[in-house]
Amino acid sequence: TQLLEQSPQFLSIQEGENLTVYCNSSSVFSSLQWYRQEPGEGPVLLVTVVTGGEVKKLKRLTFQFGDARKDSSLHITAAQPGDTGLYLCAGARDNFNKFYFGSGTKLNVKP
Amino acid sequence: DTAVSQTPKYLVTQMGNDKSIKCEQNLGHDTMYWYKQDSKKFLKIMFSYNNKELIINETVPNRFSPKSPDKAHLNLHINSLELGDSAVYFCASSPGLVQFFGPGTRLTVL
Numbered sequence: 001t002q003l004l005e006q007s008p009q010f011l012s013i014q015e016g017e018n019l020t021v022y023c024n025s026s027s028v029f030s031s032l033q034w035y036r037q038e039p040g041e042g043p044v045l046l047v048t049v050v051t052g053g054e055v056k057k058l059k060r061l062t063f064q065f066g067d068a069r070k071d072s073s074l075h076i077t078a079a080q081p082g083d084t085g086l087y088l089c090a091g092a093r094d095n096f097n098k099f100y101f102g103s104g105t106k107l108n109v110k111p
Numbered sequence: 112d113t114a115v116s117q118t119p120k121y122l123v124t125q126m127g128n129d130k131s132i133k134c135e136q137n138l139g140h141d142t143m144y145w146y147k148q149d150s151k152k153f154l155k156i157m158f159s160y161n162n163k164e165l166i167i168n169e170t171v172p173n174r175f176s177p178k179s180p181d182k183a184h185l186n187l188h189i190n191s192l193e194l195g196d197s198a199v200y201f202c203a204s205s206p207g208l209v210q211f212f213g214p215g216t217r218l219t220v221l
Contacts, residue, residue, distance in 0.1 A: 002153070033209055042115070042201050042212030043154070050208075086152055092208070097142055098167055099210060101154040 004102035023089035037086040117213040134202030143185040
């Protein structure tokens with residue numbers, strides 16, 4: 001069983017639409033990261049959230065860490081084809097050296 | 112300059128062979144990792160080293176042996192390769208809160 005479950009697994013939308021990706025767990029995390037991975041490349045860090053209830057914005061991307069630090073969401077406004085990729089959440093628990101990855105959400109934004 | 116580099120990018124080999132993947136980071140981080148990404152894109156941690164010392168060793172067959180000659184390098188040697196070892200292997204380094212990944216090595220075992 002995975003510690004972090006992401007939903008949806010796949011998302012195919014038209015350019016300009018909004019979307020939300022969820023990352024849920026029954027465990028508490030000290031911090032949570034979101035990464036984007038493009039085909040043939042390694043994951044690239046988008047953001048880190050560390051405080052329960054924290055909201056961070058990165059241009060059209062909004063990240064939220066749940067109050068209880070068990071879940072997170074990524075909201076994209078007015079999606080563009082350049083947003084296409086695999087989105088991964090990853091959580092660190094007490095030991096910051098070990099990261100647990102979510103199952104991933106594959107996003108396709110059609111022009 | 113590439114922050115985390117891996118060689119080779121692609122590796123195609125026969126079952127039963129032994130192969131190695133190399134990783135180098137120039138970020139000055141103390142901690143390095145090996146992950147395996149399967150066909151469903153799930154990233155699973157295999158090993159972690161902190162300043163050349165093994166700190167995480169997940170349930171990985173002992174055919175897999177990591178080696179860290181110094182804190183900038185973490186290599187992965189795999190003995191007696193099996194079909195199920197086919198995957199993309201990622202190296203990563205970390206200053207403590209986040210990770211920086213290499214470009215991956217796609218291993219195909221025939």
